[in-house]
Amino acid sequence: MLVLLVLVAGVVAVxxxxxxxxxxxxxxxxxxxxxxxxxxLIPDRGEIYIxxxxxxxxxLAANRSFQTVYLVPKDVVDKNEVxxxxxxxxxxxxxxxxxKLDDPNDPYEPLKSKMDDETAAKIKELNLAGVEMISEDWxxxxxxxLAANVLGFLGIKNEERVGQYGVEQYYQETLAGxxxxxxxxxxxxxxxxxxxxxxxxxxxxxxxxxxxxDQNIQYVVEQxxxxxxxxxxxxxxxxxxxxxxxxxxxxxxxLPDFDPNEYRKTKDADYFMNSCVQKLYEPGxxxxxxxxxxxxxxxxxxPETTYTDTGILQIGSYNIQNAQNKTYGLxxxxxxxxxxxxxxxxxxxxxxxxxxxxxxxxxxxFGEATGIDLAGEGEGNxxxxxxxxxxxxxxxxxxxxxxxTPIEMASAIAxxxxxxxxxxxxxxxxxxxxxxxxxxxxxxxxRQVITPQSAAKLTAMLVSTVRNGYDxxxxxxxxxxxxxxxxxxxxxxxxxxxxTNHSFIGYAPAYDPKFLIFLRMEKPNGIQxxxxxxxxxxxxxxRYLFNYYxxxxxx
Amino acid sequence: MTYYNPKKSAFxxxxxxxxxxxxxxxxxxxxxxxLYLAQANSIVAKNFQLRSAQAALEEKQDxxxxxxxxxxxxxxxxxxxxxxxxxxxxxxxxVDYLKVSSEFFALLQQP
Numbered sequence: 001m002l003v004l005l006v007l008v009a010g011v012v013a014v015x016x017x018x019x020x021x022x023x024x025x026x027x028x029x030x031x032x033x034x035x036x037x038x039x040x041l042i043p044d045r046g047e048i049y050i051x052x053x054x055x056x057x058x059x060l061a062a063n064r065s066f067q068t069v070y071l072v073p074k075d076v077v078d079k080n081e082v083x084x085x086x087x088x089x090x091x092x093x094x095x096x097x098x099x100k101l102d103d104p105n106d107p108y109e110p111l112k113s114k115m116d117d118e119t120a121a122k123i124k125e126l127n128l129a130g131v132e133m134i135s136e137d138w139x140x141x142x143x144x145x146l147a148a149n150v151l152g153f154l155g156i157k158n159e160e161r162v163g164q165y166g167v168e169q170y171y172q173e174t175l176a177g178x179x180x181x182x183x184x185x186x187x188x189x190x191x192x193x194x195x196x197x198x199x200x201x202x203x204x205x206x207x208x209x210x211x212x213x214d215q216n217i218q219y220v221v222e223q224x225x226x227x228x229x230x231x232x233x234x235x236x237x238x239x240x241x242x243x244x245x246x247x248x249x250x251x252x253x254x255l256p257d258f259d260p261n262e263y264r265k266t267k268d269a270d271y272f273m274n275s276c277v278q279k280l281y282e283p284g285x286x287x288x289x290x291x292x293x294x295x296x297x298x299x300x301x302x303p304e305t306t307y308t309d310t311g312i313l314q315i316g317s318y319n320i321q322n323a324q325n326k327t328y329g330l331x332x333x334x335x336x337x338x339x340x341x342x343x344x345x346x347x348x349x350x351x352x353x354x355x356x357x358x359x360x361x362x363x364x365x366f367g368e369a370t371g372i373d374l375a376g377e378g379e380g381n382x383x384x385x386x387x388x389x390x391x392x393x394x395x396x397x398x399x400x401x402x403x404x405t406p407i408e409m410a411s412a413i414a415x416x417x418x419x420x421x422x423x424x425x426x427x428x429x430x431x432x433x434x435x436x437x438x439x440x441x442x443x444x445x446x447r448q449v450i451t452p453q454s455a456a457k458l459t460a461m462l463v464s465t466v467r468n469g470y471d472x473x474x475x476x477x478x479x480x481x482x483x484x485x486x487x488x489x490x491x492x493x494x495x496x497x498x499x500t501n502h503s504f505i506g507y508a509p510a511y512d513p514k515f516l517i518f519l520r521m522e523k524p525n526g527i528q529x530x531x532x533x534x535x536x537x538x539x540x541x542x543r544y545l546f547n548y549y550x551x552x553x554x555x
Numbered sequence: 556m557t558y559y560n561p562k563k564s565a566f567x568x569x570x571x572x573x574x575x576x577x578x579x580x581x582x583x584x585x586x587x588x589x590l591y592l593a594q595a596n597s598i599v600a601k602n603f604q605l606r607s608a609q610a611a612l613e614e615k616q617d618x619x620x621x622x623x624x625x626x627x628x629x630x631x632x633x634x635x636x637x638x639x640x641x642x643x644x645x646x647x648x649x650v651d652y653l654k655v656s657s658e659f660f661a662l663l664q665q666p
Contacts, residue, residue, distance in 0.1 A: 064624060146631075146632060146633075
């Protein structure tokens with residue numbers, strides 16, 4: 001009897017030791033969990049706004065509650081009825097819904113998130129057992145795909161919502177804010193006891209971003225570029241409208257684009273990329289003003305300097321020729337730009353010298369990131385001209401063998417428009433903290449690349465280029481500076497015979513520039529030259545901007 | 556004649572005092588209980604009020620958000636373009652600017 005008692009007491013002691021000592025933390029936590037709420041407080045993500053003339057701001061990215069519908073299979077009475085009635089509303093097949101309802105003990109099966117209010121109301125009206133809804137906060141882009149490649153989107157990475165691409169990624173920390181923590185008591189129903197003890201570390205909401213982009217300009221540029229690639233069946237295009245004096249970006253379009261509300265439905269991840277800042281390409285003749293800038297600034301040439309074009313230039317075993325094998329004879333430097341003479345810019349590059357030429361290219365910002373506040377900016381590749389080979393310098397003079405990003409190209413030409421000062425391009429004008437404190441982004445001069453005198457001479461040459469070189473640019477009364485480029489595309493060890501990249505870069509009013517427009521179209525079909533394909537779009541956009549900014553004609 | 560004048564014993568006083576103290580304690584406890592119940596009741600009532608105020612706030616925030624969403628959609632470029640088309644509005648193409656000449660200014664200065 002005594003032995004039995006000792007045994008029972010021993011078993012009790014062992015169990016007590018197990019519960020009270022070994023599993024102490026588990027049961028403490030369990031008890032705590034029954035009467036305490038430990039909740040992470042999620043901050044509101046900062047919003048993103050786009051501007052309009054007159055100081056108005058419109059929402060580009062906001063936070064919004066959406067309904068999420070889910071199934072509770074164990075509560076479903078008639079599986080077939082649920083599947084049939086819900087399927088058309090949530091855009092999920094009835095078979096798939098039946099699959100989700102297979103396990104009768106399953107307490108939760110998500111069906112569809114981010115539902116619009118109308119569909120949510122219809123589902124609610126059905127009043128089906130086992131079909132439930134909860135409200136969830138999501139990022140919402142009210143303008144759809146407008147400026148999508150500048151914005152990026154709020155995606156999910158490692159089960160956390162993080163900004164991806166564009167400003168959403170670049171300003172992730174600023175937009176996200178800081179999460180808080182609530183530790184408090186709860187009642188029998190699990191509700192927070194409002195009058196009970198609690199410890200609260202409040203969440204800090206994210207700051208909002210106010211972009212330099214102008215809604216109207218952005219929209220018009222997008223529409224024109226979409227029509228352009230459709231017309232010429234081009235796979236991709238990009239456009240930048242920039243304020244040369246500050247570096248503020250007024251529009252930036254990268255096509256094909258995507259709808260950030262439905263980013264999961266996007267066909268190809270490449271669509272998320274902003275080709276204006278992330279894609280390298282050989283610029284072709286739009287690079288020629290850079291060579292001229294080096295020639296003018298070193299004093300080795302003037303706009304009136306002449307040379308005789310024989311149509312062909314031999315460098316080692318290579319022959320440099322003009323487009324369509326044309327010969328122009330005695331030509332001034334202005335003629336070189338007007339007629340886009342390859343041998344002419346090689347002539348300038350040669351008298352400037354390889355080392356100085358490279359120095360100017362680098363000073364214009366090529367080969368390094370511009371510092372624009374967008375995620376994943378690429379930087380040009382100048383490897384070829386650093387090999388110190390004559391042929392590489394020569395081809396670089398007409399924009400082949402060097403690769404640049406469109407934003408590098410636009411910034412460099414903007415420096416010519418801006419009295420030789422290279423500005424850092426930027427897309428965020430101000431950041432507003434949740435307490436209302438504003439931080440305004442100031443324009444930033446990177447460096448003085450060429451003298452204002454050289455810049456003025458080059459601007460005059462580029463005005464002459466537009467007037468005498470491109471009959472499709474029709475903007476009577478305005479001085480417009482510009483240059484086109486039709487660049488062959490590198491393919492294997494040589495260049496493709498049929499495929500080209502078209503570019504047009506121009507600024508106006510040339511002697512007091514308010515805007516710079518950069519256009520680029522990839523591999524258009526059925527048109528040979530950028531002066532033909534892009535001039536009408538440039539004219540159209542420049543006319544729109546003259547009207548929008550109310551700039552009267554100068555002549 | 557001898558009279559017996561019974562004196563109040565110290566023990567009797569103590570007993571009486573103790574009884575008063577007991578009554579006082581009981582009364583105090585009763586009072587505290589009443590106060591506790593009143594306060595608990597008031598806390599529960601306030602909790603309820605807070606909860607319903609919170610629900611009302613959430614409802615208002617929800618309808619406010621719905622209105623904001625509708626406003627943002629109405630002001631979006633796609634919606635504005637649709638409205639412009641419906642109103643048969645056309646884009647501005649060529650603008651003629653009025654030039655104010657210096658003579659015009661001089662004329663104004665004449666008495």
